[in-house]
Amino acid sequence: MLASQSWLHLDAFSHRSSNSMTYSDLIRLANGYAESKALLVANELGLFTILGKRALRIDGLAKACRTTEEGIGLLANALVGLDLLTLRAGLYRNSPVARTFLDVRSASSITHLLWLLNHHWSDWMDMARAIRRGRTGWAPITKSREFRRKFALAMHERSFVLAPLIIAPIRLPRRAVRFLDLGGGAGSYSIALAQRYSKLTSLVLDQSVSVARSLIVRARLHDRVTVRVGNVLTTQPGIDYDAVLVSNLVHDFDGPDNRRLLGRVRHALRPGGKVFVVEFFLDENRTTPVDAALFSLLMYRFTPGGRSYTWIEVEGWLKKLGFGRFKRRKIWGSIGILEATRLK
Numbered sequence: 001m002l003a004s005q006s007w008l009h010l011d012a013f014s015h016r017s018s019n020s021m022t023y024s025d026l027i028r029l030a031n032g033y034a035e036s037k038a039l040l041v042a043n044e045l046g047l048f049t050i051l052g053k054r055a056l057r058i059d060g061l062a063k064a065c066r067t068t069e070e071g072i073g074l075l076a077n078a079l080v081g082l083d084l085l086t087l088r089a090g091l092y093r094n095s096p097v098a099r100t101f102l103d104v105r106s107a108s109s110i111t112h113l114l115w116l117l118n119h120h121w122s123d124w125m126d127m128a129r130a131i132r133r134g135r136t137g138w139a140p141i142t143k144s145r146e147f148r149r150k151f152a153l154a155m156h157e158r159s160f161v162l163a164p165l166i167i168a169p170i171r172l173p174r175r176a177v178r179f180l181d182l183g184g185g186a187g188s189y190s191i192a193l194a195q196r197y198s199k200l201t202s203l204v205l206d207q208s209v210s211v212a213r214s215l216i217v218r219a220r221l222h223d224r225v226t227v228r229v230g231n232v233l234t235t236q237p238g239i240d241y242d243a244v245l246v247s248n249l250v251h252d253f254d255g256p257d258n259r260r261l262l263g264r265v266r267h268a269l270r271p272g273g274k275v276f277v278v279e280f281f282l283d284e285n286r287t288t289p290v291d292a293a294l295f296s297l298l299m300y301r302f303t304p305g306g307r308s309y310t311w312i313e314v315e316g317w318l319k320k321l322g323f324g325r326f327k328r329r330k331i332w333g334s335i336g337i338l339e340a341t342r343l344k
């Protein structure tokens with residue numbers, strides 16, 4: 001049988017199986033890391049930033065990236081195939097999407113986010129062992145100052161792009177608003193909200209605040225957005241807040257810690273105040289959206305007790321603490337916002 005006929009046969013066979021995935025889909029899924037890794041390796045080599053707006057031949061690219069010509073040539077050709085570079089008359093250039101997101105000088109750069117995804121490669125490499133033997137908790141490197149700085153930048157690059165979508169449904173009174181951003185990271189959402197609400201004051205509480213501090217100063221909001229180093233599970237942030245944001249934090253903790261965390265949110269809020277939980281929410285089946293199910297697995301390896309949760313799980317914790325008037329909003333992929341009000 002010719003190779004192509006055999007592929008068709010296998011695809012036809014797959015179509016008769018219980019789901020609609022074909023043999024070709026399966027092979028593409030199994031090999032998906034190759035495309036991802038080509039992008040992440042190019043980011044690690046600084047290729048897109050080095051190229052910037054220039055057009056370079058392979059010898060120039062190899063010299064600028066300090067690589068072998070053979071290696072960078074093969075990588076660059078694959079990146080052309082992935083529409084991340086263009087190639088005309090022997091000259092390589094960044095494609096429009098690379099220029100916008102992959103050059104560190106761009107305002108929309110996601111180079112630190114890609115650094116973090118590349119870091120997670122080591123978590124995935126260790127996954128089979130972790131599944132066999134159990135969680136290992138935070139890797140020592142995640143506690144280093146440099147890791148936390150880059151992590152905060154990665155979070156900002158991600159949250160900066162999402163900020164207009166995330167803050168749009170966060171409706172706050174126009175009068176002076178006291179806002180608490182728990183585990184606020186780089187303070188991206190506090191900054192966006194302070195730009196929208198001219199009387200809002202916000203406290204960003206996080207174990208690492210140096211990136212937030214400099215971004216707040218850069219946005220000239222240091223009189224209204226302040227930072228405090230602390231542990232969200234133990235540090236007292238004050239009381240009588242009108243609203244609390246808990247964004248991308250719940251997935252770091254197990255159920256008991258999340259109940260503790262949300263109990264502290266209740267204590268910090270005035271009666272009638274609102275909490276906004278931003279997360280990768282799972283459906284009740286815990287299998288969809290698949291990005292949330294995959295993220296849950298990654299958190300199994302990356303954190304001591306975290307995972308993705310369902311809307312109902314988080315609502316359940318909040319209900320027991322006296323919250324009500326729940327509003328669920330899907331934002332993008334599995335990312336959603338759960339709004340709840342402290343009833344009494």
Ligand SMILES: C[S@@+](CC[C@H](N)C(=O)[O-])C[C@H]1O[C@@H](n2cnc3c(N)ncnc32)[C@H](O)[C@@H]1O
Pocket residue numbers: 152155156159182183184185186187188205206207208230231232233246247248249252
């Ligand atoms: C995934 S990031 C989300 C950052 C930000 N809320 C956002 O959505 O862009 C989680 C944040 O929680 C912080 N964090 C995790 N555990 C913490 C703890 N126990 N105390 C204080 N901050 C913590 C991390 O430093 C990090 O900034």
